[in-house]
Amino acid sequence: MSKRLAIMVVTQIPLWSMDKETGGPALSQMVFGYARAGHSVHLVTPELPYVSQADLPEGVVLHTFKHAFHGAFIGIKKVGWLFDAAGWLVFQRRAGKIGRRLLREQHFDVIYGYDVWGIPCARKLADSFRLPMVSRFQGTRMNRWIGARMGSLRFFKYFKAFRTPADLYIMTNDGSRGDRLLKRFQVDESRLRFWRNGVDIECAEEGASEARRRLGLEPGNEILLTLCRLVPEKGVQHAVRAMPEVLERFPTARLVVVGEGPYRAELESLASGLGISEQVLFTGGLDRKSVAAMLQAADVFVSMYDHSNVGNPLLEALSCGKAIVTSDVGATGEVITHGENGLLLPPDGLSRLGEVVCDLLSDNALRAKLGLGARGWAAANLTDWQERIDMEISEIARLVGEWQAVG
Known part of the structure; x- marks a missing residue:
């Protein structure tokens, strides 16, 4: 293995989307894949009752905070988006506070914003501490809202994330055509990677x-x-x-x-x-x-x-x-x-x-x-998850090397 990377991941997405070790695998596979490859990951995220440090492998460190708006009131018709906006603001403040403390205490090679809540916070941290920054999107639901009345207001967090500049963009190829949307926001296409998730399943x-x-x-x-x-x-x-x-x-x-x-x-x-x-x-x-x-x-x-x-x-x-x-x-x-x-x-x-x-x-x-x-x-x-994560690690290692060469 080449240089051991220290990565800060900022996200509102739960490590497991339903309960411990159940639900969508993308975030947990990414975090654990980095750890299996010998890198260290510090995960800044709202606390959940079914995720604790004891559940995580060596190389993954959990940094959590209370987030009163996390999952609450969002489903209320007509006004739920207002609670969502308030939750987004609280997340930016609390995640940013933890991120700044960690960056003052130890060395990191890259800041990784995972999905639309984490990306703006990661950008601010990267700018403040002069580090490269990665934006990771799990696909998008935004295509239908471009140009729609109230779309930019109700879905401001999506617009904010897509307009946030990054040194590397990773968009999941989940059929929602997120690559087209990023290009519509005029991102540098040489910095865009459009990959499907990995698949690890044995049907016996x-x-x-x-x-x-x-x-x-x-x-x-x-x-x-x-x-x-x-x-x-x-x-x-x-x-x-x-x-x-x-x-x-x-x-x-x-x-x-x-x-x-x-x-x-x-x-x-x-x-x-x-x-x-x-x-x-x-x-x-x-x-x-x-x-x-x-x-x-x-x-x-x-x-x-x-x-x-x-x-x-x-x-x-x-x-x-x-x-x-x-x-x-x-x-x-x-x-x-x-x-x-x-x-x-x-x-x-x-x-x-x-x-x-x-x-x-x-x-x-x-x-x-x-x-x-x-x-x-x-x-x-299709590829398996470790192969998919190895592709990502290679890109981030290259980015860190380029950044350090000119820094």
Whole structure:
């Protein structure tokens, strides 16, 4: 290994998005990947009850602060964005205070702003202490708001982050076309890296029977699977609404909803109102091994996000060779080729989801064909997480070297 890097990461994003070792893997994989490669990471972030220093590997140091607005009141209609703005301001002040203290006490090579809350704070710290700065985006929802009335006010934190200059921009290629948005803000394209997340998942056949057993399901139960954080824009409600039609033709079918979030109660109420509470199973957040087992057990994987479906759940479903039904939004169609490695529904055709799922459940040959195509696409196009993080480490090491050469 070349020079050991000392990196300060500033972020509001939880290390695990649902609970300890459950939820989206991007931040934890990045932080732990740096540590595995021998670098040190100091994570400046709001405290959460399920994340502590004892949970972290050697080389990762947690610096937390109380953040009263973190996750609170944001969902209130019409005025929730005001609480969000207040929370953003509190975060900038408290994270900045910790960052300045750390920078006075020890040496750092680079400041890393992770997503839209962390980026402006990281920029100020980097300027104050004359260090290179990295902006990392987990995709974007902003394309639809460019030029929209009230868009720049309600989503000011996104505009602020995209307008913040950086020495290196890393945009996740999640199908939301964030690279185009950064170019629209006239960033230096030579400093932009547009990469998919890594995928580490092992779908072993023996895990499928155990996953079914835990849910009380028999081998004859057809499983439709969704896997995401439970918020409205993830579109799980479309799968729930499709279930009555599916159950008419496949009465033993079950919709398994893996994930947790503020929309869960509303989804449960929707299932109850449709009279299908016993056929829609909510598991909550699962660890990575259990997620792999559920994917292996699934007959059909369903993803109906509003903005793009090319996040880790769909990439993992591809890796596991699942028959996928998804909505053709964002750049989803650049990954899923209809009839080859999945089935695409147009955004105005989501009412046909039940019909499409039924046709897929009744056609074993088509499911097998789509699964084979999915696995083939994944093998040709995806990397594991450590390879993905090594690409990033190489870029940051080069940036630090250039910075030190002229400094």
